[in-house]
Amino acid sequence: MSTVDTLDDEARESSPEMARRAKWGSFIGTAIEWYDFYLYGTAAALVFNQVFFTGFDGPTGTLLALLTFSAGFIARPLGGVVMGHFGDRIGRKSMLVLSLMTMGIATTLIGLLPTYASIGVWAPILLVTLRLIQGFGVGGEWGGAVLVAVEHAPSTRRGLAGSWPQVGVPVGLFMANAVIMITGLTIGPEQFIAWGWRVGFLGSALLIAVGLVIRLKMEETPDFTRVKEAEEVAKFPVAEMFRTQWRSLLLAAGVKISQNAIFYIITVFVLTYVGDSLGMSDDVALAGIMIACVVSVFTLMLFGWLSDQYGRRRVYLFGAIASAVFAYPMFMLLDTRNVILIGAAIVIAMVFHDAMYGPQAAFMTEMFDPKVRYTGTSLGYQAASTVAGAVSPVLAVYLLQLADNRPWAVVLYMIAVSLVTIAATALSPETHRGNRSGARHAPVGIAIGARTAGAGSVAGGEASGLSARVSDSR
Numbered sequence: 001m002s003t004v005d006t007l008d009d010e011a012r013e014s015s016p017e018m019a020r021r022a023k024w025g026s027f028i029g030t031a032i033e034w035y036d037f038y039l040y041g042t043a044a045a046l047v048f049n050q051v052f053f054t055g056f057d058g059p060t061g062t063l064l065a066l067l068t069f070s071a072g073f074i075a076r077p078l079g080g081v082v083m084g085h086f087g088d089r090i091g092r093k094s095m096l097v098l099s100l101m102t103m104g105i106a107t108t109l110i111g112l113l114p115t116y117a118s119i120g121v122w123a124p125i126l127l128v129t130l131r132l133i134q135g136f137g138v139g140g141e142w143g144g145a146v147l148v149a150v151e152h153a154p155s156t157r158r159g160l161a162g163s164w165p166q167v168g169v170p171v172g173l174f175m176a177n178a179v180i181m182i183t184g185l186t187i188g189p190e191q192f193i194a195w196g197w198r199v200g201f202l203g204s205a206l207l208i209a210v211g212l213v214i215r216l217k218m219e220e221t222p223d224f225t226r227v228k229e230a231e232e233v234a235k236f237p238v239a240e241m242f243r244t245q246w247r248s249l250l251l252a253a254g255v256k257i258s259q260n261a262i263f264y265i266i267t268v269f270v271l272t273y274v275g276d277s278l279g280m281s282d283d284v285a286l287a288g289i290m291i292a293c294v295v296s297v298f299t300l301m302l303f304g305w306l307s308d309q310y311g312r313r314r315v316y317l318f319g320a321i322a323s324a325v326f327a328y329p330m331f332m333l334l335d336t337r338n339v340i341l342i343g344a345a346i347v348i349a350m351v352f353h354d355a356m357y358g359p360q361a362a363f364m365t366e367m368f369d370p371k372v373r374y375t376g377t378s379l380g381y382q383a384a385s386t387v388a389g390a391v392s393p394v395l396a397v398y399l400l401q402l403a404d405n406r407p408w409a410v411v412l413y414m415i416a417v418s419l420v421t422i423a424a425t426a427l428s429p430e431t432h433r434g435n436r437s438g439a440r441h442a443p444v445g446i447a448i449g450a451r452t453a454g455a456g457s458v459a460g461g462e463a464s465g466l467s468a469r470v471s472d473s474r
Helices: 016-046 058-089 092-110 122-139 141-151 158-187 189-196 198-216 222-229 237-244 246-277 282-310 312-334 339-365 373-388 392-402 408-427 441-453 461-473
Strands: none
Touching: 016 058, 016 092, 016 122, 016 141, 016 158, 016 198, 016 246, 058 092, 058 122, 058 141, 058 237, 058 246, 058 373, 058 392, 092 122, 092 141, 092 198, 122 141, 141 158, 141 222, 141 339, 141 373, 158 189, 158 198, 158 282, 158 339, 189 198, 237 246, 237 373, 246 282, 246 312, 246 339, 246 373, 246 392, 246 408, 282 312, 282 339, 312 339, 312 408, 339 373, 392 408
């Protein structure tokens, strides 16, 4: 057992002021970073085929534009590994500042790119390059943001605290869609395609400056500080994580897959589906997504809080099962071409998604020892995002074409990824009453073995120590 594990639980908690700064710093910074990331996704679905891929026919140009969106996911695991390594070596705060700067510079440069008509094939090449840099930056963002929020929080409120950076995601998405919609309505579609799409990207520079000021005022987390003071900082966090906590990594990735795939179906593919397949205005789906984002601000916190009351697994399983069940009804509502029902479909699907995303930060971080927590959490999250999020919008377009523009194949895909997450969640241990700074790998392995053998508790000396710490934290 590590020196860190023996520390008193009360001593681990930050002061209310430190926790408040961590909460707001993680939320605002995350909102800005995901504004940048989703601004690209919205522009790729609506505009980039007419700006950077004008040498191709309509469907091919749309597919290529969405593929550039997927390119950002390729770099996310690399960003997670690199920033996770240094986040576990030198601290969470410094990597959060670096990720914000990386994302902001890349986003601003996208707003300055020449079009295909100006420089030909170099336009999409430069676009993909900057998208990869965006992906690298956001790859280290989530792990650091949720660790800052969770590790500063009292042990009984980690689910709610972890939902704060999660709320930054719908806020960022709302801002991205709002900028696209307001700019388009103000200057008209022709001018928007000509130059108006750049406004949101260039405006990112100001947002990044605000985010940096806020994040520089945050303090390092107590958990990392104590690991450093105890001289238990891992020399090679990636190697140690794979050696000691590979089960936790697989479970974390499995837990993430459905949430990520379904999120991008809702927020990216549905834009294309409503606009191209149903022949309706893009503003219909955009408005539905924006309403869903407002609702998510409250539902993410609700489900995070519920996970503190009833457990991470129970809440997470509800979200995964409900998302699978609602997949077909969602498309039934979309196909009515009724504006209100389309909005309802998007909002309901997002609420079920939020039942997974709300408690996800605490659920995943609690699976890992603090010595490798940034690395493990980031890599599990980003690997699943690459497998699921990068593929989902493009695969959904392909499946729709394969099924003669009928959505049943997309529905089956949504159910399939939900089953993966249901299985991973069922195999994961309940973590919400565990010790925040305790090693998480042993409980994962023991919990799986205990369920397989029909046992309800962990035996042995380590279990006694763990039980004592859990009792203290309650």
